[in-house]
Amino acid sequence: MLKTIFYSSYTVVGIIMLMLGLAIGFLLTDFPKIEFDNHLRLYEVINFFLTLCIAISIPFIVKKSIDDKRAIKNFLTEEVKEALKYLTKTKELINTCYSNGAITRQNKDTIIIDFDNLGLKINSLGEQLEISFKNESKTIMEELKETYLLYHRFVTGDELMREGYDKIDLGFNRDYKSHYNKLELQLKKLIHKFHCF
Amino acid sequence: MEIKDTLIIAKDFSSTPGARYVSDGSDVSAEAFLKILVPRLDKAIKENYILRIILDGVMGFPSSFVSGSFGKLSIERTANVLIKHIKFESDDNPIRKEQIIFEINNPKNKNA
Numbered sequence: 001m002l003k004t005i006f007y008s009s010y011t012v013v014g015i016i017m018l019m020l021g022l023a024i025g026f027l028l029t030d031f032p033k034i035e036f037d038n039h040l041r042l043y044e045v046i047n048f049f050l051t052l053c054i055a056i057s058i059p060f061i062v063k064k065s066i067d068d069k070r071a072i073k074n075f076l077t078e079e080v081k082e083a084l085k086y087l088t089k090t091k092e093l094i095n096t097c098y099s100n101g102a103i104t105r106q107n108k109d110t111i112i113i114d115f116d117n118l119g120l121k122i123n124s125l126g127e128q129l130e131i132s133f134k135n136e137s138k139t140i141m142e143e144l145k146e147t148y149l150l151y152h153r154f155v156t157g158d159e160l161m162r163e164g165y166d167k168i169d170l171g172f173n174r175d176y177k178s179h180y181n182k183l184e185l186q187l188k189k190l191i192h193k194f195h196c197f
Numbered sequence: 198m199e200i201k202d203t204l205i206i207a208k209d210f211s212s213t214p215g216a217r218y219v220s221d222g223s224d225v226s227a228e229a230f231l232k233i234l235v236p237r238l239d240k241a242i243k244e245n246y247i248l249r250i251i252l253d254g255v256m257g258f259p260s261s262f263v264s265g266s267f268g269k270l271s272i273e274r275t276a277n278v279l280i281k282h283i284k285f286e287s288d289d290n291p292i293r294k295e296q297i298i299f300e301i302n303n304p305k306n307k308n309a
Contacts, residue, residue, distance in 0.1 A: 149299045156259035161259050162222060
């Protein structure tokens with residue numbers, strides 16, 4: 001319990017701010033050099049209360065700012081995880097079709113719909129990222145969208161969409177994994193990047 | 198330039214666009230779509246106006262369809278002409294616009 005209180009961010013920031021306030025107070029007292037004459041002066045009273053106010057209020061302001069940023073980053077992370085779900089769903093479907101040795105028209109339509117949903121998620125992520133981290137979002141989203149579009153082009157580009165293509169071959173499966181891994185890695189790296197902002 | 202014509206893919210063609218060629222076994226192929234798109238695009242180019250294409254209401258755009266239609270036209274008419282005379286719109290999913298513009302700017306050679 002004591003350990004929890006001592007190590008809580010409120011306590012640490014509070015102590016730091018209190019010490020900072022005291023240091024500022026001492027500096028202000030000594031500048032210009034004033035002789036101690038045992039009389040309480042108005043500016044000393046003001047100085048004391050000012051220091052106290054800084055020590056009490058700054059931790060809350062700083063903490064709120066840190067908490068707000070953390071909440072946004074966590075929210076964006078959840079959005080990436082949602083996008084990863086659609087990505088994984090398509091991978092699992094393709095794996096199942098490959099294992100079963102058959103892919104149907106319905107499977108292909110599901111893949112098209114899941115790609116559309118994944119695109120929607122990526123677009124939504126980009127728009128939200130732009131609100132909170134405008135400078136960082138441009139390059140990140142350009143790269144992510146390009147990888148998504150190339151992956152989309154590979155999977156739904158040609159052979160898989162042909163009516164006569166009813167079995168996923170080894171070559172497609174191998175190349176598919178390479179495209180999939182690239183996009184998956186890029187999405188996962190995003191989570192790390194969010195926490196560096 | 199003024200918008201004088203609107204093509205709604207889901208209504209004027211299909212809500213389930215499919216493969217590249219009719220011979221791929223799809224009656225909603227890019228090849229079939231071009232029969233609707235090309236005359237209207239040519240008219241827009243000739244009379245110097247913008248053709249608006251609405252991308253909403255479809256289940257999604259497989260790349261085979263996008264490449265076989267807009268990618269092919271980009272090679273034949275150049276990307277600049279297409280970008281100048283077509284305005285894509287999608288409220289359902291804005292990335293569809295980017296998908297098509299990406300294909301127009303980076304068409305696959307096999308479409309030629």
